[in-house]
Amino acid sequence: MAKTIRRRGTRTGKKSAIQEEHSKRIGMKIILILTLPVLIFIITGISATLGSADLLIWDAYSAILHRIFPEYFYTTWLSDICVWHLRLPRIAWAITAGFGLGIAGAAMQAILRNPLASPFTLGISSGAAFGVSLAIVLNLGFFGGMWLIVGNAFIFAMLCSGLILGLASIRGATSEIMILCGIAMNYIFGAASSLFQYFASDQELRGMSFWGMGDLGAFSWEELRPVIVLIAIGSFVLMRKAWDLNVMTVGDETAKSLGVDSGRIRLIVMTASSLLIAGIVAFTGIIGFIGLVGPHMARMIIGADHRFLLPASGLLGGVILLGADTVGRTILAPIILPVGSMTSMLGVPFFLYLILKRRREYW
Amino acid sequence: MVMIKLETIDIVFSYDGHSGPPILDDVSIQLAPSRILGIVGPNGSGKSTLLKCIDRIIKPNHGSVLLDRREIMKMGRMEIAKKIGYVQQTISRGFPTSVFDTVLMGRRPHLNWRSDEEDDEKIWEVLRLLDIEDLALKYFGELSGGQQQKVLIARALAQEAEVILLDEPTSNLDILRQFEVMDIIRDLVNKKLVSAIIAIHDLNLASRYSDKIIMMKRGKIVSAGEPSYVLTADNIASVYGVEAVIRKQSEAPYIIPIGPIKTTIRKG
Ligand SMILES: Nc1ncnc2c1ncn2[C@@H]1O[C@H](COP(=O)(O)OP(=O)(O)OP(=O)(O)O)[C@@H](O)[C@H]1O
Ligand SMILES: [Mg+2]
Numbered sequence: 081m082a083k084t085i086r087r088r089g090t091r092t093g094k095k096s097a098i099q100e101e102h103s104k105r106i107g108m109k110i111i112l113i114l115t116l117p118v119l120i121f122i123i124t125g126i127s128a129t130l131g132s133a134d135l136l137i138w139d140a141y142s143a144i145l146h147r148i149f150p151e152y153f154y155t156t157w158l159s160d161i162c163v164w165h166l167r168l169p170r171i172a173w174a175i176t177a178g179f180g181l182g183i184a185g186a187a188m189q190a191i192l193r194n195p196l197a198s199p200f201t202l203g204i205s206s207g208a209a210f211g212v213s214l215a216i217v218l219n220l221g222f223f224g225g226m227w228l229i230v231g232n233a234f235i236f237a238m239l240c241s242g243l244i245l246g247l248a249s250i251r252g253a254t255s256e257i258m259i260l261c262g263i264a265m266n267y268i269f270g271a272a273s274s275l276f277q278y279f280a281s282d283q284e285l286r287g288m289s290f291w292g293m294g295d296l297g298a299f300s301w302e303e304l305r306p307v308i309v310l311i312a313i314g315s316f317v318l319m320r321k322a323w324d325l326n327v328m329t330v331g332d333e334t335a336k337s338l339g340v341d342s343g344r345i346r347l348i349v350m351t352a353s354s355l356l357i358a359g360i361v362a363f364t365g366i367i368g369f370i371g372l373v374g375p376h377m378a379r380m381i382i383g384a385d386h387r388f389l390l391p392a393s394g395l396l397g398g399v400i401l402l403g404a405d406t407v408g409r410t411i412l413a414p415i416i417l418p419v420g421s422m423t424s425m426l427g428v429p430f431f432l433y434l435i436l437k438r439r440r441e442y443w
Numbered sequence: 444m445v446m447i448k449l450e451t452i453d454i455v456f457s458y459d460g461h462s463g464p465p466i467l468d469d470v471s472i473q474l475a476p477s478r479i480l481g482i483v484g485p486n487g488s489g490k491s492t493l494l495k496c497i498d499r500i501i502k503p504n505h506g507s508v509l510l511d512r513r514e515i516m517k518m519g520r521m522e523i524a525k526k527i528g529y530v531q532q533t534i535s536r537g538f539p540t541s542v543f544d545t546v547l548m549g550r551r552p553h554l555n556w557r558s559d560e561e562d563d564e565k566i567w568e569v570l571r572l573l574d575i576e577d578l579a580l581k582y583f584g585e586l587s588g589g590q591q592q593k594v595l596i597a598r599a600l601a602q603e604a605e606v607i608l609l610d611e612p613t614s615n616l617d618i619l620r621q622f623e624v625m626d627i628i629r630d631l632v633n634k635k636l637v638s639a640i641i642a643i644h645d646l647n648l649a650s651r652y653s654d655k656i657i658m659m660k661r662g663k664i665v666s667a668g669e670p671s672y673v674l675t676a677d678n679i680a681s682v683y684g685v686e687a688v689i690r691k692q693s694e695a696p697y698i699i700p701i702g703p704i705k706t707t708i709r710k711g
Pocket of ligand 1: 458466484485486487488489490491492493532
């Protein structure tokens with residue numbers, strides 16, 4: 081009585097047309113991801129020419145490449161100092177911070193199943209920024225020096241993450257409620273941070289406003305090294321969870337039946353993201369919308385498979401932040417516009433567009 | 444002694460912790476290897492809840508679930524996922540994902556970080572088996588309800604579990620595809636020694652494809668056994684309030700519903 085099952089297509093060994101197409105698309109995705117570093121390299125060259133000392137783009141590239149392939153590229157002492165000591169640290173930091181924000185945004189969107197989620201829209205960046213203000217004003221914290229600030233930022237980022245996780249566990253808490261909560265958080269911490277400015281001494285005030293608007297600042301390689309390592313570790317942790325993130329986008333019950341403990345993954349992702357955000361915010365203040373725009377653009381190009389989406393979101397975040405910084409340094413040169421306000425100008429219209437469009441696209 | 448693949452012992456469950464009314468009330472079932480167990484019962488009788496308890500998606504207040512005589516509460520989630528597959532009744536949507544990637548999720552319990560050629564090949568086999576290979580690159584959200592249902596079944600098959608729980612797997616399928624899907628499940632059970640529990644509304648499909656049936660009402664098992672023992676006019680009348688005629692059709696009973704029993708619909 082059991083009927084024979086209709087089989088179509090080819091037997092194993094030979095690939096069907098649709099299989100070929102599938103392999104082709106995977107190849108495309110990899111190529112697309114690989115073009116992003118190229119794009120970053122191009123913007124890096126452009127960005128490295130900007131500044132008080134006049135450099136041509138070729139001088140900038142030679143200076144960069146001289147240290148990597150000294151036999152093939154020549155440079156002057158002046159360009160070398162100018163590029164490697166003054167400009168490249170800022171560029172490297174823009175790429176790293178953008179990468180961290182992008183990858184954290186993509187991971188948070190997946191675990192919360194919320195396309196509007198990002199470090200900024202959920203209020204986590206504001207929490208971290210508050211932690212920084214607190215550390216500066218009260219000299220509070222558990223670690224010394226810069227780590228005091230990063231550590232404090234992390235504590236408050238985690239506090240916000242905890243609140244978001246709590247919200248996520250309540251039935252009927254929609255994406256919008258989460259974002260409203262994030263906006264509330266932005267207000268509370270924003271108000272608290274500006275309260276501090278009344279009590280802060282002049283010196284502290286300068287310290288606060290220096291990163292308050294999201295400025296990439298002028299750090300040295302030595303200052304940047306630890307935070308770059310921190311972001312690399314956080315990103316690695318997130319990347320390892322790519323499979324689980326894929327599964328979690330279809331719902332907790334299905335995730336459970338596929339062996340993924342969604343509660344645990346949420347905690348891991350939020351902790352790793354908070355760490356990334358704390359590091360970034362402690363060094364540059366709040367940079368909004370990179371974590372929202374990066375992942376969405378990546379999803380449009382690459383699709384929703386997090387094995388590709390996470391690196392693509394990070395790289396696009398790097399492209400956007402570096403691009404925004406480059407533009408911010410050009411349009412009113414020699415005045416440097418804070419990169420945070422540049423990304424907001426890009427991000428706010430995009431955010432509104434997402435809110436309007438979202439209903440149809442997702443659940 | 445009969446071999447038992449999976450059994451539940453006196454499961455009690457209520458959604459509001461221990462205080463609420465029990466949704467499952469002392470439910471005990473037994474599933475032999477390589478058998479299909481059908482679960483029938485009116486809406487809200489607890490079929491889906493029972494399947495979720497078996498897969499430990501929710502935790503029963505009382506009682507236990509044994510898989511190969513091992514308490515499921517003591518197993519890791521990944522270990523359970525390797526052995527039990529589950530096709531949900533309601534479809535939740537997330538970010539747009541392709542059919543191939545959706546089915547690939549079923550390999551998650553067997554993977555660490557990467558998938559390899561072999562996993563991919565398994566996905567293609569399953570897609571071909573369900574005759575949905577041509578949908579592989581479409582977005583899941585773009586498919587019709589029936590096509591989506593097939594994709595979710597494909598995902599459970601890709602999981603290569605020993606026990607498959609299916610919650611209304613045929614509710615969105617046309618009559619031909621209902622047979623096709625049930626035949627695939629039957630084939631799998633016969634050839635790969637998988638066991639299946641299927642919650643299903645269509646009494647005739649249940650009758651035709653199940654080795655055993657349990658009939659539930661308000662969280663209790665009303666009747667359990669061979670289809671011809673469970674699907675009687677009396678049981679259907681008392682559980683569903685529907686008058687039905689039973690015909691014998693090549694061993695399995697064939698149910699022809701006549702209409703609601705008059706006294707139950709006339710109020711006051
Ligand atoms: N998440 C939930 N929270 C609270 N009550 C629930 C929940 N899910 C189901 N219930 C209740 O539990 C009871 C059993 O539901 P269940 O989904 O198990 O029924 P079912 O037999 O699968 O019904 P159907 O045939 O409609 O699928 C119903 O009364 C339902 O209202
Ligand atoms: Mg149900």
